Amino acid sequence: MGRESALVLLALAALYAAMSLVAYRVIHMSHVAPLPADAPPGDFSEGRVLHHLRRLSVDIPGRQEGSPGLEAAAQYIKGQLEELAARAGPEYRIEVEETLVSGSFSMIFLRHRVTLTYRNHKNIVMRISSNVSEDQDLSFLVNGHFDSPLGSPGAADCASMLELSRLIIDSGWVPSQPVIFLFNGAEELFLLGSHGFIKTHKWNSTIGAFINIEASGSGGADLVCQSGPGSWPSRIYAQTAKYPMANSVAQDMFGIIPGDTDYRIFAEDITNIPGLDIIFVLGGYFYHTSYDTVENLFPGSIQARGENLFNLVKAFTNSSMLLKGNKRSIEAMPKTDDLRDIFFDYLTWFMVIYPHDVSLVLHSLPVAIFLLAPLFLKFPNITFKSWFLTVRDLVRGMLLHAFGVILAILIPAVAAALRLLFTKNAMNWFAHPYLAFLMFVPTSLAGLFLPRIIWALSEQAHFWGAFGLYSVYVLTGLSGGFLTFFISMSMLLGHLICSISRKHWKKQSLKLLAGFVVPMIPCLLYCLYYGGFLIQFLIEKMGMMGSLPKPYGYFVADVIVGAVVGLVVGWCFGPVTPIASRWLAKTSILHGLLQITVVGLAVSSQLFPYSTGAPKRIVLQHTFVTDANSIVESNYGFSVVDANSLEFVFNNAPEAAKWLKDNSELSFEEKYRSDRSSWLALYPVNFLFSGSLKFPSEKEEIRKHYQHFPQMINQKTMSNNEHRRANSSEPLRIDVAVLDQYLLDDTRELKSLFPSWADITAFTTFFSTYHL
Secondary structure, three states: OOOHHHHHHHHHHHHHHHHHHHHHHHHHHHOOOOOOOOOOOOOOOOHHHHHHHHHHHHOOOOOOOOOOOHHHHHHHHHHHHHHHHHOOOEEEEEEEEEEEEEEEEEEEOOOOEEEEEEEEEEEEEEEEEEEEOOOOOEEEEEEEEEOOOOOOOOOOOOOHHHHHHHHHHHHOOOOOOEEEEEEOOOOOOOOHHHHHHHHOOOOHHHEEEEEEEEOOOOEEEEOOOOOOOOOHHHHHHHHHHHOEEEEEOOOHHHHHHOOOOOHHHHHOOOOOOOOOEEEEEEEOOOOOOOOEEEEEEEOOHHHHHHHHHHHHHHHHHHOHHHHHHHHHHHHHOOOOOOOOEEEEOOOOEEEEOHHHHHHHHHHOOOHHHHHHHHHHHHOOOOOOOHHHHHHHHHHHHHHHHHHHHHHHHHHHHHHHHHHHHHOOOOOOOOOOOHHHHHHHHHHHHHHHHHHHHHOOHHHHHHHHHHHHHHHHHHHHHHOOOHHHHHHHHHHHHHHHHHHHHHHHHHOOOHHHHHHHHHHHHHHHHHHHHHHHHHHHHHHOOOOOOOOOOOOOOHHHHHHHHHHHHHHHHHHHHHHHHHHHHHHOOHHHHHHHHHHHHHHHHHHHHHHOOOOEEEEEEEEEEEEEEEEEOOEEEEEEEEEEEEOOOHHHOOOOHHHHHHHHHHHHOOOOOHHHHHHHHHHHOOOOOOHHHOEEEEEEEEEHHHHHHOOOOOOOOOOOOOOOOOOOOOOOOOOOOEEEEEEEEEOHHHHHHHHHHOOEEEEEEEEEEEEEEEEO
16 A cells, blocks of 8 residues: 555545544534523423423333323323413413314225224313414414333423423413414324324314424434425425424335324325424434333433424414415315425535425536536537547446446445354344444445456546436436435536646645545535434334344345445445545555455454344233133244344343243244234234244133133124125134233243343233134
């Protein structure tokens, strides 16, 4: 490795490390200082929110539907709101209601149809308006839920709403339109609380716009994951959010995640009210686990959320578009593929937003420049031959850079798969995200440089080929055109400055590289912010994306993470390679990168995939198969939702394995496999399971706690038009699964024997089958 090559490598490494540190701090909201509980009453205070969180998630044990904790939480919230109403000034009209909702509907969840019927789910509703407002005045809705999922304390998504409602009153700001706070008590159960409100409440027809606040993690930037119908909600967000985090790609990617929010009830399935879906998306390690606690919240995240929300509530209630949104929801206009604005935030500092029509022109500009490049590169000595040779070189440059980007994606994916052939654990990077960078970034860089090492190509051809590759992305019609536009135009600026500088510096001068890279720093910093966020989010979500059948399912998570790291390297470092390759496209650099990869692979094999900060999710179901009041069978069922199988779990949980051997049976033989039908109580989440096991358990202990088991009563009714299913002589089979949160002592003991890195969601299921 030459001296200049080493110097370039170290300088670029230092630059990217510094930019990565900035991006990391922004992503985790480290630049936002949380205000304490004794902050002035006119400010939003994270400290006051944490007080509510401790009351809701620590002092009140469990807020699952049907538990005493859920009712206690409802009464706490209602009490806090009534205290606010009691001290509000005469200029306010404050109404607080406790409502019970009932209804039925169907929805598609995890690509399966679910039909739901429910009754008597509790919501707490508060309406803040001026003293001259009327019941049918247009209003703005803020929605959040206070129930928590099975096995998790939940850090209470609605706690910020309590502080926000206090702030409205204590700050003296009187909203020009009523603000409705919906504290809904049944979101985790297929969004029942929001459905009940929007179908039955007296204020449902007054809502002109809404914000849904949610958490899919324990903090970080508060991402706008969905917006619409139409673009005006995202415009208001762009204009008023103090710490914006949003980009128009998020909505297209949201469907990949196994989950949903109340946004779909308000904006898509039941009504089409314009709104925003704002979600904490980092800290996903703890989402829906027993570690989802106040202690694991990211400091500053709630502060940023609250300050954003207060600004947004003011802006929405003053917006002239609120009336139009109300008319759209009342008239139930047919849903169309509205062309949403293109928008993105720059490191939560500000937002850029422009109409879709403008994006078609703007994003096509680099394409036009690329197509004209062969002409102005040979101007004024343009001949057909010179034009043809230039076009040929540019096409070669594009193919070379495309091949490099493909290798940058493919090589780490292959390396990830090969690693698993020699190690016993998948996802070693899960609890150690730096491993993903250590293992996959060097191989990705090697992939970027390899084509330039093999094939000789002029720097000019390589630059314009890379420029063209990023430019033509817009022609695919995919989202994210703003990113490739940003990259290509930044490359053009760097190239222009570099070209001007050639008159003063020699061709091989390092100053030329600096002249190219420095103007690109704003773009490269954004790419690292965007790409780093994507990788961290992906790593955290891999713990709950579902398990796939062996042998291929074992490789999927590692291959995906390796490929995505390669993709991010392609847009973070790819724009620099046309110039940097002069110093870095050398075999000595390639060897060094591969040596770093080998070190990363060696380190990864010594580290365990999970920890209390990144737990493995395990589902434990104690099932009783019943026939009338008889127990036909009982078993302990286990399942996981990531790439490491139950065999991995029991190999690393010796006390739980020993307990099963002594009290039941522990074997991975085929006869102990359970299919998805045995997990009917979790439908359709059971379709995320693969390789589930079940082991026999003691039958009679359950009778100490239950005199009768759940069963279906078949009551035949007659009608004049009654007829049985045509052309079918087969009896109708109905499977009934009833989930109970109560655990027997043996189940509790078994659960306690798993190590702390395992998060166990445990419940009891009564399963019965009927033939009619």
